[in-house]
Amino acid sequence: MAKEEWFHHFRPEEKVLAERVLDWSILAEERYQSVLTPFLNPREQRVAQMLINRHSDLAITTDGGYEGAERQRMRINPPYVEDADHGLIYLDLEPAERDRDLRHPDVLGSLLGLGLKRDKLGDILPLQGRCQVIVAVELGDFIVSQLQRIGRHSVTVNRIDRGELTIPTISxxxxxxxxxxxxxxxxxxxxxxxxxxxxxxxxxxxxxxxxxxxxxxxxxxxxxxxxxxxxxxxxxxxxxxxxxxxxxxxxxxxxxxx
Structure with missing residues (x-):
């Protein structure tokens, strides 16, 4: 099926993503490179999977840090390549004032205010008195050193292990x-x-x-x-x-x- 025919399956604003996915597929299939995508939301993941599944030799894995994560990075592997690293790092944000909660919009706004792109940021998990964030591994050191405030609140940023994530219950x-x-x-x-x-x-x-x-x-x-x-x-x-x-x-x- 021609590229233009495939694009009919998607909304107009999704065509830029579809072009990127096709480029990733070419890298994996023709140049035999393992490709790690940015964080994708569930709709973007679906678009990517639809296009990549056209290439029967390519294998896809996704990971967002925990089961059920909304935003995930996708690893596209060519045959006989088994790279399972999805390039994730986990951060814990704690306000200086212990009784303060960190709201999702404030955390996201402060991270974007550092000049970061949304597709480098995974799920943001607000908790009582703190917040945990999953980000691309290459940004970990930068965020730890540069993120000092969320809104009006001073924060301390520490790395944590994957097993230390606290997943909020969704009702x-x-x-x-x-x-x-x-x-x-x-x-x-x-x-x-x-x-x-x-x-x-x-x-x-x-x-x-x-x-x-x-x-x-x-x-x-x-x-x-x-x-x-x-x-x-x-x-x-x-x-x-x-x-x-x-x-x-x-x-x-x-x-x-x-």
Missing amino acids: TETASVSVASLRLDAVLAEGFRLSRSRASAIIKNGQAQINWKSTENPAETVAEGDMISLRGFGRIQVWEKLGVSKKGRFLLNLIRYL
Whole structure:
């Protein structure tokens, strides 16, 4: 299948990633190099796997530091190569004031403020009175020496072993809803119990993401399996489409992340 035909499977904004994945595949297949990718979110991992699986001789492994990690690095190996190193390092951030919690947005903002790219950062795990972060191994020394504050709080950064990670428990609930259409604003209104007009305004304000990509289009269509987040409200997933009611409304099962 031609490259252009494969790209029809992806959203327009995913074509840059698809091009990169094809380049990685060429390095592994034609130049016989083991390739370690940056951190990929779940949708990017899916795109990469779809494209790499076209090459039957290539082997893929992923690792984000713990089972169920959202952001993971992918190792693409050519035949007879078994490089299992995914280039991860684990950091523990502790505020000087012991009763202070470190929020995910503040930690991410401070790391990006050091000039780091998001694809060099894995999951950020906020805990009571501290935070743990998984990052690309080549950035470990830099972050330990340069990260001194998270927001207004002074922090100490220490390396820890993989086994010292504390994985927060993720709570979810399932909700069956009916929506007039599969527009983003309609689904978010039901998912977060908002009015349709408020959901639309929040989206236009740049606070929504579909599959980890920002959107300001309330009319964007959502599909089964899409992960949708709304800054300040949380995250839902369109788990399955159940059909259409007699009144023409779409019946959905949503997963709410609490």
